[in-house]
Amino acid sequence: MTTGSRDRPGRGAFGRRGFLRAGGSLAALAALPPVLTACSSSDDGSGELRVVGVADQQKPLEEMAGRYRAAHPGARFATSFAPTDQVQTLVRTRLAGGNAPDVHVLYPGSGSAMSMAELARAGLLADLSGQPWTDEVPENFRSAYRREGRTYLYSAGSSVIGAIHNKRVFAEAGVEPPRAWSELLDVCARLKARGVVPIALGAQTPWVTQLITYALVPNAVHAKNPRFDADMAAGRAHFRGSGWADALGRYQELQRRGFFNANPNGTTYEQQTAMVAGGKAAMAVQVSAVLAGFRQAARAPDDLGMFPFPGNDDASDQWIPAGVVVGLGVSAHSRRTASAKAFVEFLGRQENVERWARSVAAIPFRRGPSTRVDPVLGEFLPLIDAGRAVPFMDQNWPNPEVQPAHFAAVQDLLAGKTDVDGALGRMDEAYGKTP
Numbered sequence: 001m002t003t004g005s006r007d008r009p010g011r012g013a014f015g016r017r018g019f020l021r022a023g024g025s026l027a028a029l030a031a032l033p034p035v036l037t038a039c040s041s042s043d044d045g046s047g048e049l050r051v052v053g054v055a056d057q058q059k060p061l062e063e064m065a066g067r068y069r070a071a072h073p074g075a076r077f078a079t080s081f082a083p084t085d086q087v088q089t090l091v092r093t094r095l096a097g098g099n100a101p102d103v104h105v106l107y108p109g110s111g112s113a114m115s116m117a118e119l120a121r122a123g124l125l126a127d128l129s130g131q132p133w134t135d136e137v138p139e140n141f142r143s144a145y146r147r148e149g150r151t152y153l154y155s156a157g158s159s160v161i162g163a164i165h166n167k168r169v170f171a172e173a174g175v176e177p178p179r180a181w182s183e184l185l186d187v188c189a190r191l192k193a194r195g196v197v198p199i200a201l202g203a204q205t206p207w208v209t210q211l212i213t214y215a216l217v218p219n220a221v222h223a224k225n226p227r228f229d230a231d232m233a234a235g236r237a238h239f240r241g242s243g244w245a246d247a248l249g250r251y252q253e254l255q256r257r258g259f260f261n262a263n264p265n266g267t268t269y270e271q272q273t274a275m276v277a278g279g280k281a282a283m284a285v286q287v288s289a290v291l292a293g294f295r296q297a298a299r300a301p302d303d304l305g306m307f308p309f310p311g312n313d314d315a316s317d318q319w320i321p322a323g324v325v326v327g328l329g330v331s332a333h334s335r336r337t338a339s340a341k342a343f344v345e346f347l348g349r350q351e352n353v354e355r356w357a358r359s360v361a362a363i364p365f366r367r368g369p370s371t372r373v374d375p376v377l378g379e380f381l382p383l384i385d386a387g388r389a390v391p392f393m394d395q396n397w398p399n400p401e402v403q404p405a406h407f408a409a410v411q412d413l414l415a416g417k418t419d420v421d422g423a424l425g426r427m428d429e430a431y432g433k434t435p
Helices: 026-030 055-071 084-097 116-121 132-136 139-145 167-173 181-193 206-222 228-233 243-256 269-278 288-297 337-347 350-359 381-385 402-415 420-431
Strands: 048-054 076-082 103-106 157-166 197-199 281-287 304-307 320-324 327-330
Touching: 048 055, 048 084, 048 337, 055 076, 055 288, 055 337, 055 350, 076 084, 084 103, 084 206, 103 337, 139 320, 157 167, 157 206, 157 269, 157 288, 167 181, 167 281, 181 197, 206 228, 206 243, 206 269, 206 281, 206 320, 206 402, 243 402, 243 420, 269 281, 269 288, 281 288, 288 304, 320 381, 327 337, 337 350, 402 420
Parallel strands: 048 076, 048 103, 197 281
Antiparallel strands: 103 327, 157 281, 157 304, 157 320
């Protein structure tokens, strides 16, 4: 999802069904013809390859499908895109019913119903382990790509969570990106005094609720105990009574000081984006993969920057979240398995890994001397290289129940329906459920 359209092929290149835009309908996705279960040996390379992705994947998939067609003139794609919540619901249902797309959105790790571990455990994903690129995935990323030694996820690399900010608004207020929590509170107070919403929060869109927590937890939890996730898995630690309480407490502090827009639970991700891009709000805590959408909505792409969201008062020791970006899987029941795998293998070539990563402001899982990373990530790379980056929290959770419990807990916190201890108790209960 970059703002440029130079490499964007026409719609005709992608088959007769066209695209669903970010606000696309669930009914249109559901109308895709069934994929009948058959052996991959029947795959003769003809027919459309059905690909379903989330809206953030539209630009890289359009570009990659165009490049693939240039090398394989007979290849045809029927590609559709929709918001995260819609795609997760529909594709998971179709996978279980044996009529899923050939290639589909897939989330790293184990924390959602459409995650790699959950679908692999259910036997719904084709094994990609024989592809050359799979040997190059760094050791510290492999749990996001693999289950029981087999690779099921294709992802171009990792994205970060930080503050996307409107540089023009910051300059007009005479403030700089803060480097410590106390500085953040001061910057927010000065922005608020000028009539600007300091932090736009679109908590009506469930996945947005988690991002501020995720931005704060690395400093509140992992900087003090890097083995916290392993301790939780072993039953030696819990959300309650841990640094998670400090992180949610600071989340509440931002609301208590009036640093969010009015009614965050009634504000969508799209409205959050428009607020920052248009200068009504100064910043939003977001994942770098959506930066292209913010840039597209802004008056000029260069109006927007991104900085690590400070979670403690030591500017020299900030920790950040950096997780494997949403990727693709191949349906185990596709009758075009060979064609689907060939497309994914093409995506795994180094030049294509880097193209995909650049389009979503991600860091390629392989970097070389000539690798170009989006300049907006410049402040994040030293923290990653110094080992002060933590995988997105849900990528290490044992089942898909914890993530929605977290969404609901944050919405209830914002609405004053629960307190921090109650929210974390609900998350502990969800964490303890058998996958």
